[in-house]
Amino acid sequence: MQSIDLIRENLARSEAIVLSRIEEMRECCLVSPTPQGGCHTLWVLGHLAFIEAMVIQGIMRCRPNPLVEWEAMFDGAEISGDAKRFPPFDQVLDTCRRMRASTIARLDASVESDLDVPAANLPEGAANLFGTRRQCFQYAADHWYMHRGQLAEARRAAGLRRMWF
Numbered sequence: 001m002q003s004i005d006l007i008r009e010n011l012a013r014s015e016a017i018v019l020s021r022i023e024e025m026r027e028c029c030l031v032s033p034t035p036q037g038g039c040h041t042l043w044v045l046g047h048l049a050f051i052e053a054m055v056i057q058g059i060m061r062c063r064p065n066p067l068v069e070w071e072a073m074f075d076g077a078e079i080s081g082d083a084k085r086f087p088p089f090d091q092v093l094d095t096c097r098r099m100r101a102s103t104i105a106r107l108d109a110s111v112e113s114d115l116d117v118p119a120a121n122l123p124e125g126a127a128n129l130f131g132t133r134r135q136c137f138q139y140a141a142d143h144w145y146m147h148r149g150q151l152a153e154a155r156r157a158a159g160l161r162r163m164w165f
Contacts, residue, residue, distance in 0.1 A: 002112045003134060010141035011107065015100050018048070018144045021151055022093070024160060029089050030081050033153035039079055041154050042086055044147045046074035049096035052140050056103050060136035062120035067095070103140050 025031075025041040032038050039047070050070045057063040065071075073086060086092070115134035122130055130136050152162070 004107065004110065004112050004115060007115075007134070007137045007141065008104065008107055010138065011100065011104055014141045014144035015097075018148065018151070019093070019096070021148075021155070025151070025155065025158065026089055028154075028158040028160075030083055031154055031158040032081060033150055033157055037079060037081065038153070039147070039150040040081065041151060042089055042092060043074060043079050044150055044154075045089075045096055046070055046086065046092045048144055048147065049092065049099045050074045051143055052096075052099045052103060055130065055136050055139055055143075056099075056106060059121050059123065059126075059130045060119050060133055061106075067099070100140075103137070107137055 022029075022041055022045050029042040029045070030040050032040055050065070050067045053065045053067045054075075058065045067074075073080075080086075087095075110133070115132060115137070117133050119130045119132060119136055128135075129139055155162070
């Protein structure tokens with residue numbers, strides 16, 4: 001198996017596992033994971049879309065982030081629990097799916113040797129995360145798993161069953 005196939009599998013698996021759990025939180029997507037607040041499900045969903053667009057479009061390809069207007073909502077220091085400050089859940093979910101589909105389409109248009117091309121807009125000090133296209137694609141898959149703990153705690157706070165996979 002080539003690494004491009006493994007990355008494709010990781011992107012598909014992270015999408016299937018994480019979005020299925022997020023969709024179960026539709027009716028309680030603003031429940032805070034802790035009594036002190038934190039990253040609720042709607043925030044995590046928007047954050048996944050925003051960061052994926054930033055990494056694949058901005059860092060890897062040096063293109064404008066198509067979700068730049070989401071930065072304050074989904075990557076800023078403050079996480080609001082006010083539904084009026086966010087797009088509707090289904091809009092954020094659809095956008096997240098579109099960003100992942102765009103990532104997979106970009107990967108599908110690549111061959112193994114393309115993955116060794118350096119990222120076009122590498123942030124200073126981030127070569128270990130985003131130095132090559134391979135690393136950018138793999139980060140996109142890994143990032144979704146990084147936020148599963150927050151989702152698990154939001155589910156617990158909402159009274160939903162534990163998530164195993």
